[in-house]
Amino acid sequence: MFTANPTIVKQAKPIKSLSYSEAMELSHFGASVLYPPTVQPVMSKNIPLYIKNTFHPEDEGSFITNESINSEEVVKGISHIDNIALATLEGNGMIGILGVSKRLFSALSERQVNVILITQASSEHSICIAIDGDEVEKAERAIQDEFAYEISLGKIDPLHIKTKMSIVAIVGEEMKSHQGISGRMFSALGKDNVNIHAIAQGASERNISTVIDSKNVKKALNGLHAEFFQGHITKLNLFVVGVGNVGAKLLEQIEKQKAYLLNKLQLSIEVVGMANSKKMMFNKNGIDISANWKQNLIENGEELDLDLFHEYVKEMNLINSVFVDNTANADIAGLYASYLKESVGVVTCNKIAASSEYSVYAGLKKIAQEYNAPYLFETNVGAGLPIINTLNNLVQSGDQILKIQAVASGSLNFIFNSFVGDANFAKIVDEAGDLGFTEPDPRIDLSGVDVARKILILARESGAKMNLEDIENKSFLPKSSLEAVSIEDFKKTLIEEAAHFDAIKEKAAANNAELKYVAEFVGGKANVSLQEVDSKHPFSNLQGSDNIVLFFTERYPEYPLIIKGAGAGADVTASGIFADIIRIGKG
Template structure:
């Protein structure tokens, strides 16, 4: 036989209760079935709320009572089609409502709501629902669970009278009907016969007691979820159903916030090795979760992550605690005597402090109880008053295989640290099935996501991107992310989720990801933004695995990098300003990234998509030393000097460079050498030398006066240079040479200059907008290393940014 328990949502609507009927009738074809039901969804809360209205003398209790009557009547009218059955059920239900109304009226008149009366009131939820279900399912027999579920008082607390209950259950079901229906939760006191209950969630417990007493084949808990999830799906979108759990794992997850089943449910069936199946009434064909003694072929060290928000950590501390026997006994006894539950304990090995985790609702009372317990010690200074820190959250990672996997705790705390999440207290039992720790409540969502991702509980690794700048490079990058999204998810199990996009004036954010097919329209209709708002929004989202991607040339945006890195947000920059700014700022960014365990990457600052910086870093990391760098670093200038000819004057080549998208919007940035100087400074720094932009020797080819005034003035004056350039071009052409604007670093000394190179020089045949870098190192001294390729253009630059992002994803 089987025991099937259906929760409030499973009997809360017409659709769900008809699904219940179908499930029970299908199962009853094969064996006897005991059905345990909760009150209709929300009714228990409404019964309690109505009683409090009545107690306060509020006439609105009558309206609330009528709403409950109407809801049950409507349910019966809809689902019970047989006239005789419907009339008989109405008679039972209305009789129960008359009794309930009398109780409410009494509470209203005397303005008193005793525990005894409240227990009687809440019992009507299950009494009503079980009668409805018993009538709906033809051939079912209704049982009053109060006749055999018994409780007794132990030290002022209501507990199951286990031995008596087991005997009475076996007696009541000595002759097993094909289908039995009963209400969960409710009971009677074995001594006084007063109505009591097993506590909120007690319907699960009732079903477990019945299953254990009757030695059922299986206990099935039917609810509104597909089973136990690897984490709370409301917080972690990638959470999925756990197919199998051990009793221990299920108990740990339940105790730490997984509200799938009531924790005491597990013990009665565990003792008799009866498996529990958790199934979804709204998805009856789903696999669900099975809970049993031993899981076959179980290799995952971590099964799930659970959490309790609203945690207060109370620290009991004092030098008198060291080596004194009985202090902890006094802590826990005094709290227990006052009905305060402790769910986490962390003690220093020095014994001078013990931290305990309680729910926020119990914090004030717990502090008062402990201050009173240790009043004498506090008064004479042997102990300090209790210190309580609220607004925290407790997280637990659970899995029996953790005891067989070395380094789980190290990975846990390392992952949290890299994400900027501080652990306030932690606890791990010797069984190694649960590692629990306390964090700031504001970090709960981030911590859950990063741990779920880190321990491979997610099918996909997720990288959350904030992209600033939607011009040529930023626009191309977003197009590339959109086109590669499905392939990366399938091939690499990686999801690049763009959660923020900012233009120069507007910004949009969406924690669930922005639709890249219509982001420009959303940006136009979004709220105005500026760098400070952008900073606050990115940091305020506090999202895990975050990467800020700067595709602008803005000094104000570059100034945000430091605070992002300090908040454990990686930075990928196409913007050259930060890496080429004053050396101390550059060094601080690099050091912050290393200290925080995040990345500051800017490969596209030099050579667009060419792997120049990465190569230099690899050489240095392998012990090589960069001695000399010679490079053509401006795709724009190389294009200009490759295009110039007798038919194409200098001014026209500049116009073509802008038209082709090689130059900056203001070409004077390229012609002034500023862009090349920045790139040379970056390369020199990455090569291990200290240099500032002011240290670079400049030998430019356009007079200074051309950089004064407006861009329009520049374009008007530019043709004046054509004749001189043509004369000089003819001279070098006769020598079979070409112009190249070359950046040079020699043992830390730097310069930029327009040079002529002959056919034997590696730079001679450099075509179009290509870049080339020649690295002379201690290992590559006789034959320098050459890196050559496209050095300009939105698509290749965007691809280089994309490559930096992927390198973070692959850490």
Template sequence: MKILKFGGTSVANARNILLAENMIKKESLHNRIVVVVSALHGVTDNLIKAAEYASVKDENYLPLIKDLEDKHLDLVKELLPVLEQSAWLSFVKKHFNDMEDIYNGIFVLGEFTDKIRDRITSYGEFLSSNIIAARFQYEGLDAIWMNAAELIRTDSNFANAKVDFDTTEENLKNYITSHQNQIIVAPGFIAKDQHGNMTTLGRGGSDYTAAIIAAAVSAEELQIWTDVSGMMTADPRLASNAKPIPEISYHEAMELSHFGAKVLYPPSIQPVMAKNIDLKIKNTFDPDASGTLVSHHLNRSADQQQQAAAGVSNMSHIALVTLEGSGMVGIPGISAKLFQCLSFEKINIILITQGSSEHSITIAVNEKDVFHAENVVNASFEDDIKLYRMAPVKIETGLSIVALVGENMKNRSGICAKMFGCLGNNGINIRAIAQGSSERNISIVISEKDTRKAVNVLHEEFFESEIKQVHLYLCGTGNVGSKLVQQIYEQNDYLQENHLVNLRIAGISNSRKMFFSDKGIPESEFTNWSEKGIEASVHGFANEIISRNLRNSVFVDVTASTSVPEVYEDLLKKSVNIVACNKIAASSDFEHYKNLKNTARNHNCNFHFETNVGAGLPVIGTINDLMKSGDKITSIQAVLSGTLNFVFNHYDGSRTFSEVVAQAQKEGYTEPDPRLDLTGTDVARKILILAREAGYALQFEDIENESFLPEECLQGSVEDFYNKLTEYENHFKSLLNAAQKEGNILKYTAGFKDGKAKVGLQHASPDSDLYHLYGKDNIVIFKTLRYSEQPLVVKGAGAGAEVTASGVFADIIRSV
């Protein structure tokens, strides 16, 4: 014999019931079956809602009941032929008349007890199972309706009754033995106590009914038919890459369902587990899908055997209750007293954790129970609190539980480290931890706003090792920004295939508009993103990133803005990685620079700014590697401005200095106002950053800047600037002639030695490393304790949107 249970969505309407009927017909060809059905979808909730209305004398309960009556009458008309309808329409009306009398009583008395709740909610399953049985009989199937409520015996704990298994098993065996019909249709969820009062088995109790029947008759198999294709590795509403679990043990299924996997009601596992009955979870709307097998006899694939975890589950609306005090240490009975007072008030404890010092006990309860729990515990320990042996109960709300479950976690080292490491790297703070001695469950309590992020982080770490999703937020869409976007789209397939990384541009902003898409902006839609964007602001962009709270987030600043770095610290504190092309932050006040680096370190994220110096050249990375390996930088000599190098490489006396600068601007090597490049301020920032990364606490004011521009050239508009350059051509010519006279050329250099830094024009002789530096190239020459005789040289293109974008891109990859 097989037991088939169909949930509310599977019997939501006539169309769904006919789908279920087809599967029942096929199964009944080979086996006797018991079909357990839930109430029609939404009926139980509306029965309760109507009662709640009536209990506060709100007459809105009347149209709710009328809608439910019409729903069942329509179902009779759709499932049965006209000649068969009369008796069943009368059947439905009679029972809704009985319900109306009960609701009128609730309305008059203003009282809605658990006993009444069980009575009214029982009608949902009672009606649906009778109508479905009538449909089967009309179809000519050998079917009979079984009143499970008369056979399943419970105590009188209304709304969550406890089953008397011995009596129930005997009743069910006798009934099924004496009724040899091929199909037996039974209502789930409902039972009766020894006095004949209607009781229910808890929400999800139809699963429990099916499991009780399966255990009573030692069924070959229990099938739970629902609207998903089995148990999933995570809640698919939170983790888009969640996948069905082909096979799972009873213990794993019990743990997952207890901590929020709603596809299975937790108590329903125990009866079939005790009798070693296989349980299958199947999809009514995709019957060919394999679903999930819950069994003692698993034949797991090689991939499943390698996986440490079976799934991730979560529960929301959790609160923590903490009892602590020095008076608890070494005193027996404290825990018993705590749990007893909560049990007496029917407050369910979901999770327990206790420090080894016995100084505190923390429990997790449903948030709706927390204030009642607080009052109960404070009252129970009132004397100890008055004598200061214990503190009043401390409560925390707005939390959730996330559990990692799997039989393979037992005796496998590193699971906790892996779990907590990936959560910590994404800025998810853990409030409490519980792990049973079975080692098949590690449960954590976190802020509810982090639930989605935590589930995705864990799912990615334990079930999606092939691809890591990275969410990018780009601030700036100029030359570098647009080149970076192009490179990301072009390279993403390669990164997925070879480095198991998928980059998603989840947000983008310029000075006018910003736009977000958690699933990533497709390349085909990128050109018109601003049309769908909203008004932009730097702080608004950062706040949206923080509120979205996506895993593996990277903020990319490809602006020269002074305001964008203002949000760096807020982002780093939320464990958002930062990649900055912008030099403002790293060259700001030294304490602010150090604070940003420390904040990144303290919050397990990265703050990379390689392109601050030398565009895509590995300059800062080289310094970091030298420092990490124990070397010390003693001096730096460098040409750090592609703009200035271009200008002085092309200024040979055949054209005016003004003409060469104009060419540099035309070819995109300068800012719109070339003075920003020619004053050497940018170079001073760069040598400052290099000195700081080398371990020296310098401020910008400490950099000596020998300007070669006459003061008058810095006044007025850009047009005035070019006019002044022309007027001062003799000045620039004299600088050139002085260098040429010695056989040298002009280079704008930066130098650092003995803790001091300086920028300015310098004569480069033919035997110098600086001499053979062409176009927009940069060069950095390091002398260190190890490279004291022969310096370490980094040389290459130090300007240009494409190479700068590639350097930013490399920093992004390093960040994840």
């Protein structure tokens, strides 16, 4: 006998020893290894029983005896029955009336309908029974006929039936002496958005049964098995969209850290779905990301369809599913709500959702909370730097944000750090793009829109209700660049307007100052602009693509809390996404 059905739960393992009571409970609820009537004679004679594997007779097998056998595992096994219907008889006319239950079960008995599970509210307002799905019509006729008079008077409601249900039960002789078992069970199911329609527990307390939708059985069994049998190892199933620059680095980091995460954090991460801009691929047992995954995706993947991708995630219905968006795609950002409503976590470096209309931002936060699905976007500001997490910690601990100042664009900081002496502005922009610092469309960076989105997100996380149009954007670009209709045209204007950019550079040099693109939020207002800073300013000597954020708060009024470090590049962005994934795994 196994701790769960091994065809559904890969990690299921043989049960070494159990009592007859435990074995009978498991077999009643779907463990087909034992047929209860054949076991009854040896059970009554107290004859120990071994269950062996026909194909591997040398294996130890399961030892069953009448005596309760102590073991480290309080829950001995998890079983389930499919094709269940849930029938509910309810009505005000049932309250305090004697004989209702007797009439119900007698009517079913006369039609030879077997009742698998019973639960009744203490108010006596309803009785709920679980029956075989093939006996629904027979049971419905029996009950409707028996209570036809009460139904006609409105004292009892017409029978309510739900089909496509399953019963999932955890079994263990020692459960009665351990507190919190049911809490752990319901918490594990709730974590994966498995709705419970009915609950039953016998006075012996060796069985807790729940009725759930059949579509959730696989997720429920795997979630419960992880909770009770897998040494608290948490498994995350990732669906990764965008496996180019950042995404490829993320997969590389996940593969490199797999052993460490399993051994040190008891965290197992599997990539079960992935997509690039053209193809998508899935494997519920995990995609091999150690080698040749790019070629595998190109050769064996099917054509990308974002709606179909979402349907596959729903259909696979895996525990601890996380949707990872490594793109800057608005259509993908528009799907976050649909994933969160399926209790699928979302981790993203895509700033579009968090910086779109405030109603969208607030709506996603609300949905994430309602469906207990993490929505993490640390890399929206500062790549791998812990900026949003630090801000959240300040706010949640009761601190008040007074002012935020930031150089929040690694690409712009790299560009203006390099734009000195005889340097050519257009060539530096191209170089930043080649290094992966800028967005695919450099206009997003150079127009200030990207920085505006970042300060907007920080303002919102501070508690402000703002939209992008509320942020003052003082652009340094000439009119021709702002009006360019394509990336190619935009790059041409950078060459044609060289004198404009050189004038900005020369003015800063004359003032013995550095050029920094600064974002600021203070007094409920925000702005972004190119500024000259002197050598005494905290933004001075900011190297390469580094970002820096200053948090002035009630606790840090004069000397701000400073976060500084690399704020652009595929490696650091991927590490920030990876950190968010690990946060979900650690709970």
